[in-house]
Amino acid sequence: MKIKKFKYENKNLELKINPINFSNLSLLVGVSGVGKTLILQGILDLKKIAQGKSLGGVEWEIKFAIGKDKTNYLWRGAFEKTDSSDSESDFYDYLNDESTRPKIIYEELYFENQLLIERKENDIRLKGESTPKLSSCKSVLNLFNEEEIISSVYENFNKIITGDDSNDVSSIGIPIEDFNKILKKHTTMESVQNANIPIYLKLALAYKNKMEVFNTVKENFINIFTQVEDIKLEPLEERHFPYFLIHLQIKEKNVSKWIPQNKISSGMFKTLMQISQLFLCAESTVILIDEFENSLGINCIDTLTETLLYDNRNLQFILTSHHPYIINAIGMEHWKIVSRNGGVISTKNAEDYKLGKSRHEAFKQLIQLNDYRKGITA
Amino acid sequence: MNIYFLVEGQSVEPDVYPLWISYLVPELKRVENFDEVDRNNYYLFSSYGIPYIEKDIINAIMDINSLGKYNYFVVCIDADAATVFQREAKIFNLIKDKQISLANNTSLKIIVQNRCIETWFLGNRKVYVRNPQRNPLFIKYTRFYNRISR
Structure with missing residues (x-):
């Protein structure tokens, strides 16, 4: 999926994000507190809505393209405003009580400018036909996710992931039987990429099934950490549990023993997971990375840039950063300069400020802007 | 007359110099980009701290020369623990070492804020x-x- 244009309002929070046009790579830049993270959270809210959450006060409009033929869609809608200052409450889900959940006021899905679904409160029309009465709190993307024309849209919203997702290593131990089943199920790279499993497990599958993509991940990792000679994901030999304990192990030059996972630096581990994410996420994934310098890290920037340049998997990256190195490394044509006036967040492109003609380094040109220096106004 | 100001600080100078200029030379109007000067304009570039200003001086000279419209290149730096002479000499030497020179129609003026711009407020x-x-x-x-x- 490619997010092309995004507009968002959260009336519960009195927050508004003016329309933003996104390309394959967008770097949100601006001073702390300006609203960069809120933009990412707004996009994630749409994923939650597609998954069936009801987010009080949220009104949205998103244009996106799906598939190789880049079919254009537009999805918009609004939930009723609630008293809560928080739009999302897991408490509603816990109660599973529809009567307390915020209801959808309207919702529309267009397919190449043709209205596919139109909803006004409880009246839903799918391709012009009325549908039986359905939940008034759940998006049509969720309600009709098994309909052929909707399922790909629904699935593509699930492909919006955050950089933090790759740090999830909660499922290190898996019963051997289950692991073998998964191993047999995912024998191709595409199958591993599309699997809805943690990235650590994907890497283990790629390793155990001797996939070329594992070597790609390894080579990129070694390019960054040149002291590393080899990596493997094997159970520690001396232990015999009924669980397959995937243990990342690293072999360094001039060190005879393999270094076990708990002795590997957290930065190295994180980097490996992030590189794995780049190569093992599903095709057309939208990757949101907040504070790029803190997650993927400066030493991964070249890998990322290269992956993007030679990307034939239709990935989309939306990043935020304050770091001069990263801002300088990512061309200013990808920048979205964020400013905020009260609760209204706006973005502009570098070309709107006529940046790029000077010999000064790109970050220095950025910080001259009044909209950057005084990016937050009341 | 067009002036290119390169100031060292990130918060004081970018606020103070434009205000001073508006009182002292009200006909001088600020432009947002270095290449937008025409007649009686000035451009102000903040260097965000001394470790970076040397590189910025060279880049600024290249911008100034490429445009050919500036009469003055004014570098505003703090003396800090050094003397005015030492600070000026450092800039002259930097330009000499980098084998770069300002185009003939532009004059270099160095304002050493002794000991720093805040000192002047005393x-x-x-x-x-x-x-x-x-x-x-x-x-x-x-x-x-x-x-x-x-």
Whole structure:
């Protein structure tokens, strides 16, 4: 999926994000507190809505393209405003009580400018036909996710992931039987990429099934950490549990023993997971990375840039950063300069400020802007 | 007359210089980009701290020369612990070492804020009275920073 244009309002929070046009790579830049993270959270809210959450006060409009033929869609809608200052409450889900959940006021899905679904409160029309009465709190993307024309849209919203997702290593131990089943199920790279499993497990599958993509991940990792000679994901030999304990192990030059996972630096581990994410996420994934310098890290920037340049998997990256190195490394044509006036967040492109003609380094040109220096106004 | 200001600081100078200019040379209007100067304009570039200013001086000279419309290139830096002469010499040497020169129609002016731009505010009696405190440490600092009394 490619997010092309995004507009968002959260009336519960009195927050508004003016329309933003996104390309394959967008770097949100601006001073702390300006609203960069809120933009990412707004996009994630749409994923939650597609998954069936009801987010009080949220009104949205998103244009996106799906598939190789880049079919254009537009999805918009609004939930009723609630008293809560928080739009999302897991408490509603816990109660599973529809009567307390915020209801959808309207919702529309267009397919190449043709209205596919139109909803006004409880009246839903799918391709012009009325549908039986359905939940008034759940998006049509969720309600009709098994309909052929909707399922790909629904699935593509699930492909919006955050950089933090790759740090999830909660499922290190898996019963051997289950692991073998998964191993047999995912024998191709595409199958591993599309699997809805943690990235650590994907890497283990790629390793155990001797996939070329594992070597790609390894080579990129070694390019960054040149002291590393080899990596493997094997159970520690001396232990015999009924669980397959995937243990990342690293072999360094001039060190005879393999270094076990708990002795590997957290930065190295994180980097490996992030590189794995780049190569093992599903095709057309939208990757949101907040504070790029803190997650993927400066030493991964070249890998990322290269992956993007030679990307034939239709990935989309939306990043935020304050770091001069990263801002300088990512061309200013990808920048979205964020400013905020009260609760209204706006973005502009570098070309709107006529940046790029000077010999000064790109970050220095950025910080001259009044909209950057005084990016937050009341 | 067009002027290119390169100031060292990130918060004081970008606020103070434009205000001073608006009183001293009101006909001089600020432009947002270096290549937008025409007649009686100035452009102000903040260097965000001394470790970076040297690189910025060279880049600024290249921008100035490429445009050919600036009469003055004004570099505003703090003296800090150095002398005015030392600071000026450092810039002259930098330009010499990098084998770069300003185009003929542009003059270089160096304003060394001795000891720093905030020191100058000590001269404003509305902001600062002559002997405001008896605190010995404060008196010591005043002696160091207040260049008028020397």
